[in-house]
Amino acid sequence: MGQVPFDNKKVTEIIAESGVKSFSTASIREIVRLVNMLEKATGQKYVRMEMGVPGLPAEQAGVDAEIEALKKGVASVYPDIEGLQLLKDETSRFIKLFLNLNISSKGCVPSVGSMMGSMAAFLVANRNDRSKEGSLFLDPGFPVQKSQVKMLGHDYTHFDIFEHRGKKLAPKLESFYATGKVSSLVYSNPNNPTWMCLTEEELKIIGDLSRKYDVIVIEDLAYFGMDFRSDYSKPGLPPFQPSIGRYTDDYILLISSSKVFSYAGQRIGMMAISDHLYERSYPDLLRYYSTDKFGHSVVYGALYGLSAGVAHSVQYGLAAILKEANEGRLRFLDEVREYGEKANIMKRLFTENGFFIAYDTDIDKPVADGFYFTIAYPGMTGAELLGKLLHYGISAITLDITGSQRNDGLRACVSHVYRNQFSDLEERLKCFNRDFPVKNQHKN
Amino acid sequence: MGQVPFDNKKVTEIIAESGVKSFSTASIREIVRLVNMLEKATGQKYVRMEMGVPGLPAEQAGVDAEIEALKKGVASVYPDIEGLQLLKDETSRFIKLFLNLNISSKGCVPSVGSMMGSMAAFLVANRNDRSKEGSLFLDPGFPVQKSQVKMLGHDYTHFDIFEHRGKKLAPKLESFYATGKVSSLVYSNPNNPTWMCLTEEELKIIGDLSRKYDVIVIEDLAYFGMDFRSDYSKPGLPPFQPSIGRYTDDYILLISSSKVFSYAGQRIGMMAISDHLYERSYPDLLRYYSTDKFGHSVVYGALYGLSAGVAHSVQYGLAAILKEANEGRLRFLDEVREYGEKANIMKRLFTENGFFIAYDTDIDKPVADGFYFTIAYPGMTGAELLGKLLHYGISAITLDITGSQRNDGLRACVSHVYRNQFSDLEERLKCFNRDFPVKNQHKN
Numbered sequence: 001m002g003q004v005p006f007d008n009k010k011v012t013e014i015i016a017e018s019g020v021k022s023f024s025t026a027s028i029r030e031i032v033r034l035v036n037m038l039e040k041a042t043g044q045k046y047v048r049m050e051m052g053v054p055g056l057p058a059e060q061a062g063v064d065a066e067i068e069a070l071k072k073g074v075a076s077v078y079p080d081i082e083g084l085q086l087l088k089d090e091t092s093r094f095i096k097l098f099l100n101l102n103i104s105s106k107g108c109v110p111s112v113g114s115m116m117g118s119m120a121a122f123l124v125a126n127r128n129d130r131s132k133e134g135s136l137f138l139d140p141g142f143p144v145q146k147s148q149v150k151m152l153g154h155d156y157t158h159f160d161i162f163e164h165r166g167k168k169l170a171p172k173l174e175s176f177y178a179t180g181k182v183s184s185l186v187y188s189n190p191n192n193p194t195w196m197c198l199t200e201e202e203l204k205i206i207g208d209l210s211r212k213y214d215v216i217v218i219e220d221l222a223y224f225g226m227d228f229r230s231d232y233s234k235p236g237l238p239p240f241q242p243s244i245g246r247y248t249d250d251y252i253l254l255i256s257s258s259k260v261f262s263y264a265g266q267r268i269g270m271m272a273i274s275d276h277l278y279e280r281s282y283p284d285l286l287r288y289y290s291t292d293k294f295g296h297s298v299v300y301g302a303l304y305g306l307s308a309g310v311a312h313s314v315q316y317g318l319a320a321i322l323k324e325a326n327e328g329r330l331r332f333l334d335e336v337r338e339y340g341e342k343a344n345i346m347k348r349l350f351t352e353n354g355f356f357i358a359y360d361t362d363i364d365k366p367v368a369d370g371f372y373f374t375i376a377y378p379g380m381t382g383a384e385l386l387g388k389l390l391h392y393g394i395s396a397i398t399l400d401i402t403g404s405q406r407n408d409g410l411r412a413c414v415s416h417v418y419r420n421q422f423s424d425l426e427e428r429l430k431c432f433n434r435d436f437p438v439k440n441q442h443k444n
Numbered sequence: 445m446g447q448v449p450f451d452n453k454k455v456t457e458i459i460a461e462s463g464v465k466s467f468s469t470a471s472i473r474e475i476v477r478l479v480n481m482l483e484k485a486t487g488q489k490y491v492r493m494e495m496g497v498p499g500l501p502a503e504q505a506g507v508d509a510e511i512e513a514l515k516k517g518v519a520s521v522y523p524d525i526e527g528l529q530l531l532k533d534e535t536s537r538f539i540k541l542f543l544n545l546n547i548s549s550k551g552c553v554p555s556v557g558s559m560m561g562s563m564a565a566f567l568v569a570n571r572n573d574r575s576k577e578g579s580l581f582l583d584p585g586f587p588v589q590k591s592q593v594k595m596l597g598h599d600y601t602h603f604d605i606f607e608h609r610g611k612k613l614a615p616k617l618e619s620f621y622a623t624g625k626v627s628s629l630v631y632s633n634p635n636n637p638t639w640m641c642l643t644e645e646e647l648k649i650i651g652d653l654s655r656k657y658d659v660i661v662i663e664d665l666a667y668f669g670m671d672f673r674s675d676y677s678k679p680g681l682p683p684f685q686p687s688i689g690r691y692t693d694d695y696i697l698l699i700s701s702s703k704v705f706s707y708a709g710q711r712i713g714m715m716a717i718s719d720h721l722y723e724r725s726y727p728d729l730l731r732y733y734s735t736d737k738f739g740h741s742v743v744y745g746a747l748y749g750l751s752a753g754v755a756h757s758v759q760y761g762l763a764a765i766l767k768e769a770n771e772g773r774l775r776f777l778d779e780v781r782e783y784g785e786k787a788n789i790m791k792r793l794f795t796e797n798g799f800f801i802a803y804d805t806d807i808d809k810p811v812a813d814g815f816y817f818t819i820a821y822p823g824m825t826g827a828e829l830l831g832k833l834l835h836y837g838i839s840a841i842t843l844d845i846t847g848s849q850r851n852d853g854l855r856a857c858v859s860h861v862y863r864n865q866f867s868d869l870e871e872r873l874k875c876f877n878r879d880f881p882v883k884n885q886h887k888n
Contacts (some may be wrong), residue, residue, distance in 0.1 A: 029744075301591070
């Protein structure tokens with residue numbers, strides 16, 4: 001390992017050259033580009049925590065099934081817009097076995113990544129009532145979903161839930177719902193970027209109020225089952241991944257294949273629309289679609305108009321993965337548990353060297369170890385901290401772009417930090433802590 | 445072959461049972477479903493001309509490249525949102541070799557089918573100027589593009605070009621442009637459903653007026669090169685596929701892989717944004733995107749928000765196909781020429797039996813033989829004709845849903861009619877003509 005900090009002059013020059021004007025507004029993509037430049041200029045490998053991308057190989061069952069389907073000739077045949085029946089059936093079964101919810105195959109439809117799933121959801125859920133205005137986001141969150149709403153010309157509101165956990169969630173949520181302007185509620189569970197996990201009590205509050213104010217809940221399960229404090233890995237056996245599906249009637253689950261099956265490259269997610277919502281009529285949908293039915297508008301309106309379906313071989317791939325998981329042959333959560341184990345070690349390295357966890361608790365207990373965690377350093381804003389860490393060979397993104405109300409945090413993703421880099425990480429953090437001594441170590 | 449017409453009572457019952465209320469408004473999908481039911485009930489194979497889907501196997505070079513990419517592990521890796529560099533480069537080269545246009549690799553970006561290409565184009569092109577209202581469609585056309593515009597809450601206008609060909613196009617087009625409300629012009633060339641092909645003279649009119657009124661042209665090349673009256677198949681040699689790219693600065697080409705490479709199942713098309721448009725600034729874009737640059741808004745705004753890219757293996761597949769075509773090893777137009785040859789025979793069978801071609805000419809010469817043709821029968825509306833043909837084992841869709849101003853035509857697609865069905869088709873048409881005699885045979 002070279003000297004730490006790296007050549008300060010060179011790092012400063014590259015940052016200036018990169019065109020990144022502010023670390024608090026730079027997108028993930030801009031930071032990635034900057035770190036690529038820094039690695040090249042310094043000749044040093046960074047501890048890269050800025051990207052939220054899988055670091056494991058794709059599930060082999062999916063790859064094999066895709067190859068088989070391609071050999072059988074599916075590439076020339078338009079996929080059914082409702083989705084491959086096998087995939088719909090295995091998704092419905094997966095939801096029963098791992099969430100203990102009943103959603104018919106009909107409502108389980110593939111989308112080109114969960115990105116398209118949320119887009120299709122907004123295209124219909126935010127147009128079902130002309131008197132409403134758009135989505136409410138439980139923040140911090142994934143910034144692109146807000147961009148989607150904005151791109152569609154809808155409105156949105158948001159709040160940071162950290163100070164409104166548990167019973168305190170009810171009055172806060174109701175203050176937004178009571179305006180009568182909220183069409184849909186959006187959150188991810190586990191939460192990106194903080195890894196907070198909503199409890200059954202909180203989900204019940206959300207469900208009850210959403211029913212009362214007739215709000216559609218869009219639950220993003222991008223990190224399905226990855227709260228490793230509980231073992232959600234056994235098909236058909238409790239405990240089950242907590243879900244809004246137990247507490248309200250009108251909801252959409254977004255199940256991504258990207259992280260949990262390491263299938264990000266093939267762009268497939270499943271939208272699971274509750275049976276009640278699928279069949280519901282909203283006369284105001286006729287302004288945009290040929291029918292007032294919610295499910296029909298999602299499939300034959302939004303999804304058809306967005307892409308006319310998901311690549312045919314890819315649907316066979318995901319169907320095969322889900323079938324293996326459903327039948328207990330694929331212990332998919334065991335494979336991604338590595339992320340949690342790395343997070344546990346990395347959080348220790350940070351906190352031993354003056355850092356503290358920014359979003360540290362789930363109400364009254366420490367947050368779980370998973371794909372992401374948040375860090376901060378006493379007396380520094382997130383932007384300052386990132387600017388300094390880049391000189392020490394460490395990269396991340398600030399929480400500012402995630403809708404967080406705090407300005408001192410960074411999001412760290414564990415997936416592209418490898419165990420053989422832990423000694424580098426520790427050494428660099430020690431140097432950082434030496435160079436920026438903390439007077440009163442933050443208690444964590 | 446069974447008796448023709450089929451069991452009239454049974455066919456009538458099935459039509460009633462199918463829920464199709466009117467043949468003039470039924471979607472393609474509803475007709476497909478109805479014909480599936482009719483084939484089952486009658487035990488007879490229909491001459492199916494309702495679906496616009498490829499009837500040939502996918503290009504093998506694409507399938508092979510996808511399998512290789514999957515084996516190398518691309519399934520776990522997010523594709524670059526700008527697209528695989530190899531695919532971008534081969535697309536730029538394809539455009540040079542087959543259209544004789546210069547579009548940089550940067551502006552060549554993959555979309556999840558050309559369906560997503562038009563959606564992304566509308567999301568940006570129709571938002572670049574707050575004083576404009578939406579798209580103008582040259583009809584007849586592909587109905588889903590109008591649904592996309594409607595879904596986005598934009599406005600659109602349209603006219604049937606058949607009566608406004610050649611020099612007559614200029615005043616008609618200008619009457620729309622002069623309102624100042626047109627953001628973008630949309631047409632497909634060759635035209636779906638009529639197979640009319642715009643001439644260089646017409647493209648020049650469109651280009652000149654679009655420049656004058658600052659309208660972005662969206663040229664849908666879903667049936668690239670499939671006007672078989674000219675041989676567009678030799679890379680780098682004239683004649684070249686006619687294109688708006690020779691006559692204006694701000695345009696987007698949509699190049700689909702579905703028909704010309706029989707790759708419909710994998711959902712990939714290429715958007716090619718002219719260099720001038722890619723770099724252009726439109727301050728009103730800042731209402732929806734983080735930048736005022738057109739190209740950046742399409743890629744990092746619209747396409748990123750719609751799906752975060754195209755399935756990784758599929759990009760390798762299309763890149764390989766284009767490379768083979770560019771290097772002259774894949775004579776892709778020879779492979780789809782079969783469609784034109786079948787159209788020639790089928791059109792003769794129809795016209796010998798009292799039918800006439802609804803959209804019969806390109807200004808002063810007969811339309812080409814290709815993927816689609818239009819038919820009509822003296823004294824019948826399109827809806828009546830389709831209702832009757834279903835009793836004779838023949839299916840198609842009416843022109844009513846395509847924006848045609850005539851109400852007597854049907855669109856017929858040749859792809860799923862096989863040569864061994866031609867004798868059935870001839871026999872059925874003879875019976876039809878016998879049962880509905882034409883007093884004064886329409887001259888064609």
